Structures are given as structure tokens and as C-alpha cells.
Amino acid sequence: MALSNYHSYKSADEHHSKLYWLVHDLSIFIGRSLKHIFKNTDQLLGLTIQPIMFMLLFRYVFGGAINTGPISYVNFLMAGILVQSVAFGALTTSLSVATDLQRGIIERFKSLPTISWGVLMGHVTADLVRNIIQAIIMISVGLLVGFHPTATLWQWVEITGIVLLFTFAISWVAAIMGLVAKTIEAVQWMGFFLVFPLTFASAAFAPTSSMASGLRIFAQNQPVTHVIEAIRALMIGTPVGNHAWLAVIWCLGIIIVSIPTAGYLFRRYSGR
Amino acid sequence: MDKAIEIKNLTKSFKNVPVLKGINLDVERGTILALLGPNGAGKTTTVRILSTLIQPDGGEVFINGYNAVKNPNSVRASIGLTGQYAAVDEYLSGYENLVMLGRLYHLNYADAKKRATELLEQFDLVEAGGRIAKTYSGGMRRRLDLALSLIATPPILFLDEPTTGLDPRSRLAMWAIIEQLVQAKTTVLLTTQYLEEADKLANSIAVLHNGTIIAQGTANELKDKVGKERLEITIAEGHNFKQAVSAINGQAISSDEKKRLISIATSGAVSEIKRVISLMENHNIEIEALSLHKPTLDDVFLNLTGHKTTKESEEE
Numbered sequence: 001m002a003l004s005n006y007h008s009y010k011s012a013d014e015h016h017s018k019l020y021w022l023v024h025d026l027s028i029f030i031g032r033s034l035k036h037i038f039k040n041t042d043q044l045l046g047l048t049i050q051p052i053m054f055m056l057l058f059r060y061v062f063g064g065a066i067n068t069g070p071i072s073y074v075n076f077l078m079a080g081i082l083v084q085s086v087a088f089g090a091l092t093t094s095l096s097v098a099t100d101l102q103r104g105i106i107e108r109f110k111s112l113p114t115i116s117w118g119v120l121m122g123h124v125t126a127d128l129v130r131n132i133i134q135a136i137i138m139i140s141v142g143l144l145v146g147f148h149p150t151a152t153l154w155q156w157v158e159i160t161g162i163v164l165l166f167t168f169a170i171s172w173v174a175a176i177m178g179l180v181a182k183t184i185e186a187v188q189w190m191g192f193f194l195v196f197p198l199t200f201a202s203a204a205f206a207p208t209s210s211m212a213s214g215l216r217i218f219a220q221n222q223p224v225t226h227v228i229e230a231i232r233a234l235m236i237g238t239p240v241g242n243h244a245w246l247a248v249i250w251c252l253g254i255i256i257v258s259i260p261t262a263g264y265l266f267r268r269y270s271g272r
Numbered sequence: 273m274d275k276a277i278e279i280k281n282l283t284k285s286f287k288n289v290p291v292l293k294g295i296n297l298d299v300e301r302g303t304i305l306a307l308l309g310p311n312g313a314g315k316t317t318t319v320r321i322l323s324t325l326i327q328p329d330g331g332e333v334f335i336n337g338y339n340a341v342k343n344p345n346s347v348r349a350s351i352g353l354t355g356q357y358a359a360v361d362e363y364l365s366g367y368e369n370l371v372m373l374g375r376l377y378h379l380n381y382a383d384a385k386k387r388a389t390e391l392l393e394q395f396d397l398v399e400a401g402g403r404i405a406k407t408y409s410g411g412m413r414r415r416l417d418l419a420l421s422l423i424a425t426p427p428i429l430f431l432d433e434p435t436t437g438l439d440p441r442s443r444l445a446m447w448a449i450i451e452q453l454v455q456a457k458t459t460v461l462l463t464t465q466y467l468e469e470a471d472k473l474a475n476s477i478a479v480l481h482n483g484t485i486i487a488q489g490t491a492n493e494l495k496d497k498v499g500k501e502r503l504e505i506t507i508a509e510g511h512n513f514k515q516a517v518s519a520i521n522g523q524a525i526s527s528d529e530k531k532r533l534i535s536i537a538t539s540g541a542v543s544e545i546k547r548v549i550s551l552m553e554n555h556n557i558e559i560e561a562l563s564l565h566k567p568t569l570d571d572v573f574l575n576l577t578g579h580k581t582t583k584e585s586e587e588e
Contacts, residue, residue, distance in 0.1 A: 012378050039364070113346075
């Protein structure tokens with residue numbers, strides 16, 4: 001073992017602009033998180049099996065007991081279960097951030113001459129890719145068990161846009177949770193208390209009109225319901241009301257608040 | 273002299289508890305300095321300030337000539353850091369970890385790949401290079417961790433307790449690597465709890481205790497203060513322990529009546545050992561056992577501060 005070649009590698013810093021290196025470094029952090037999707041077998045299993053299980057569970061076990069009027073339950077369910085899985089999927093971002101903090105790799109990134117916050121951007125971007133894969137699996141299974149969408153090609157583009165916007169927003173919130181929780185155990189209970197009520201006390205699995213008044217007011221006005229109703233309207237032609245633009249405003253609002261908050265927490269974090 | 277690391281009157285407190293109380297330290301280029309101290313002495317805090325992870329409250333730090341507070345990115349481009357915990361990406365292979373880090377240091381892609389391969393060879397990780405790091409043993413992770421901090425061939429390296437928790441074989445391997453780094457003219461600041469490690473590796477040792485440097489010098493200079501060897505004698509049951517201690521007459525560094533053990537600083541010369549034995553014989557005190565060993569960090573601290581290192585609070 002000889003370290004004879006030592007000191008022979010130079011940084012190529014001067015050969016490119018700052019913008020080049022910003023994009024370069026971001027792409028490395030994103031590449032890292034994307035590799036995690038396929039190298040972490042637990043994640044990969046959760047990503048593929050879980051949506052199928054949920055789809056079948058609600059379609060066949062609970063579906064018969066929930067009255068969705070003239071709309072068949074599987075048609076009603078699709079938008080809700082899609083958004084619910086996006087919200088739960090975002091917890092992967094929290095877990096990834098907390099794991100990186102716990103393992104000390106964020107310390108390592110911070111000691112490098114790079115944009116270390118790119119590590120958060122990487123996890124959020126991986127979430128977008130994961131959710132696209134998950135949505136495709138879910139909708140495919142849905143089609144097999146009786147889902148009949150009426151959406152046109154353009155409406156599918158709009159649905160994709162809303163799903164990605166919502167993923168991006170909730171994934172940044174998840175990144176904040178990861179930074180605050182710091183440990184994997186804390187992420188799990190935080191996720192449970194935040195994501196559970198937001199997705200189940202919504203229009204995801206049952207019409208909000210069937211809920212008790214206090215719960216109904218919450219369920220009808222919270223952002224997850226707006227996102228679900230907007231997607232449902234595009235998918236199966238239910239009345240859209242104010243849901244579409246409220247969904248977009250909520251998502252943009254969450255993004256505007258959560259990115260600087262995550263950045264602040266990331267900079268301030270100093271040590272395990 | 274060309275200084276790679278300059279620390280002037282460095283202070284840092286956490287929640288109003290002072291951790292560093294005015295540290296002054298210089299490290300010459302191409303040398304290795306060991307920051308020796310028990311848990312809670314402020315070693316990790318010092319390394320974290322030097323590597324720009326946290327800001328000092330007062331004082332100045334220059335790394336490779338750059339101010340650590342004003343020019344953190346220039347400092348970061350000059351250093352490699354290996355912390356107390358192996359900070360590797362568990363879901364990437366050793367090779368992927370190395371290439372990723374090389375690219376984040378802005379090596380071009382071809383160089384990053386070449387350097388990664390080189391380091392896998394040097395750190396005996398060629399076979400494991402393609403496996404995800406989650407499957408690595410503790411020693412392998414540490415080696416990968418150190419390799420990661422060398423990917424961009426930084427002129428200055430910080431090693432925070434690089435061998436803590438390693439088995440003896442891995443520790444020897446780590447020492448060999450560190451010695452080669454210094455031969456390659458890298459400046460190294462390493463922290464350790466082990467006097468033996470500081471002695472083996474460092475040109476100069478600074479002893480950190482409760483946030484201040486209480487002694488600094490070469491290993492030999494420090495040892496001259498505490499004696500090169502420790503002679504320990506166990507007084508046989510039924511003999512007067514107190515009388516034995518007073519017979520040694522102030523040369524005893526420590527005595528433990530329960531274990532009937534007396535510890536004496538010595539050069540290790542046969543004549544000195546003979547003298548202690550005959551002293552005991554003259555007092556009709558029987559020696560049950562006698563042993564020689566190298567001074568430990570405890571011995572250094574005992575000499576410098578008058579009390580033991582143990583029972584300190586955990587390093588923050």
C-alpha cells in the first residue's frame with residue numbers, strides 16, 4: 001500500500017461557472033437519493049406492495065360499507081388513495097433526512113465545499129420519482145378492479161401536475177419533520193400524528209357529508225381534501241367547485257413557507 | 273515557519289457552559305499534532321470549529337491561511353474530516369460513496385473514478401468496493417470513512433478519535449495509514465484518548481483538559497514530565513502498607529491501599545528497580561508482585577492536574 005499518487009488530484013473549480021457547479025452538485029445529491037430507492041429493499045417493497053394492498057383493502061373490505069351515492073366506490077376511492085399514499089410516502093423523506101443526521105453524513109456534507117442543503121433537495125426529488133412510480137402501480141391495479149376514469153389526456157396531464165405539486169409541498173414539510181425529529185423513532189410518531197388525521201379526516205375514503213359537524217368542517221376545508229377533490233373531479237368528472245384553485249394555492253403556500261424553514265433548520269443544525 | 277493550522281484564543285460555550293476557554297495552538301505544515309484529552313475535554317468541539325461545522329464564540333482560526341469564519345468554503349476545499357462515527361452512505365457501495373464525494377469536491381468525473389479505485393486498493397477494500405456499505409464491518413466502515421476524507425487529496429486532515437472502538441488489528445492498520453499520510457506531507461490534527469496513540473503518531477502533543485491546553489510538547493517532553501515508565505509494586509498481605517509508602521518517600525505517584533498497590537515514575541533502568549527493591553528489603557517489607565508499564569493518559573493527567581481523567585462528563 002503506497003500513497004505515492006497523493007496530492008495529484010486538483011479540483012476543477014475554476015473551469016466552470018458557479019451556476020454550473022450548483023446544477024452539478026444538485027444533480028449529485030439527486031442521483032444519490034434516487035439510488036437509495038432501488039438499493040433500499042425495504043423502501044422498494046413498501047413502494048410496490050403497499051399501494052396494491054391498500055387498493056385491494058379499501059376496494060373489497062371497506063368499500064361495500066361506504067355509501068358514495070351514484071358513484072361506484074372504486075371510482076370515488078382512486079383520487080383519495082392516491083393522495084393518501086403520496087402523503088404517507090413523504091414520510092420516506094423524513095426518514096431519509098433523520099437517518100442522514102443520525103449517521104453523521106450531513107456533517108460530512110457540511111464540511112465539503114458544496115451546497116450541503118442539496119441533500120434535502122435530493123430526498124424531495126426522489127420522492128417525486130417514487131410517487132410517479134407508485135401512482136402508476138396504483139392506477140393500474142385500480143383499472144383491474146373496476147376503476148373507470150373519464151379523464152382526457154389533457155386532464156391526466158393536469159392530474160400529474162397536481163400530484164407532483166402536492167408531493168413537492170408535503171415532501172418539504174416532511175423534510176422539516178426529519179430535521180426536527182432527528183431520530184427515526186421520532187419521525188415515526190410525528191408522521192403518524194400529522195399524516196394520519198390529514199389523510200383520514202378528509203374526503204379520501206368517505207364523503208365528508210357523512211361526517212359529524214366538527215369533523216366535517218375540518219375535513220372539508222383542509223388542504224388534503226382540496227387536492228383530493230380536484231383530482232377526483234379531473235378523473236371521474238365530479239363537480240370541482242373551488243377545490244382546484246384552493247389546492248394549488250395551498251400547495252404553493254406550503255412550498256413558500258416550508259423551503260426557507262427547512263433551509264433555516266438545516267443551517268442551524270449543529271451536531272447530533 | 274509555515275503554519276497549516278493557527279488557533280488564537282479560541283473560545284466556545286454551549287448554553288452558557290464554557291467548553292473551550294481560550295485555546296492557542298499552531299500546527300506546522302506537514303506535521304501531525306495529537307490533541308490528547310479525556311471525554312468532555314473539548315476535543316470534538318475544537319475539531320468541529322476547525323472544520324467550519326460550528327462557529328466559535330471568540331478568537332480566530334486560520335486553516336491553510338484562510339479564516340474559518342470568513343472564508344468557510346476555502347477552508348472546506350483544503351480539509352478532509354473523519355468524525356467519531358463512520359459517516360458513510362449505507363445504501364451506496366464503497367466505490368459509489370467515494371465517487372460521489374470526489375465529485376462534490378469538484379474533481380472531474382474521470383479523476384473521481386480513478387481516485388476512488390486507487391483508494392479502494394490502498395484501504396484494502398477492493399473486494400468490498402461494489403457492495404453497499406450497510407454490509408461492511410466496523411473496521412471496514414472506518415477505513416471507508418477515512419478514504420472518503422482523502423478523496424480530494426486535501427493538504428489538511430482532521431481525524432476525530434480515528435481508532436476509538438476499533439479492534440487491535442484495525443487500529444494497527446489505521447496507524448499505518450496515518451503514518452503514510454504524514455510521509456506524503458499531509459498536515460494532520462488528530463484527537464485521541466490514548467497516550468500510546470499520540471506517542472506513536474504525533475510530532476507534537478497538546479493535552480486538553482476542561483477546555484484549556486495544560487501541556488504541549490513532543491511525546492518525549494511530556495514523558496519526561498511523567499517518567500518514561502511506571503513501576504508498580506504490590507505489597508504482600510500482612511506488611512505495613514503505609515510504611516512502604518513513606519519509605520518510597522514522595523516518589524510514589526499514586527498509592528492504593530485497598531489493592532496494596534504503589535505506582536512509581538521511573539526511567540525503567542534496572543538500577544532504579546533494584547533500588548526500590550532493596551529499599552523495601554531494608555524495611556523488611558515483602559513485595560508480592562512487581563510490574564513495569566508505559567505511562568497512560570491517566571498518569572499524564574495525574575501528574576499535570578493532580579487528579580484522574582475518569583468520571584468526566586460525556587463529550588458533547
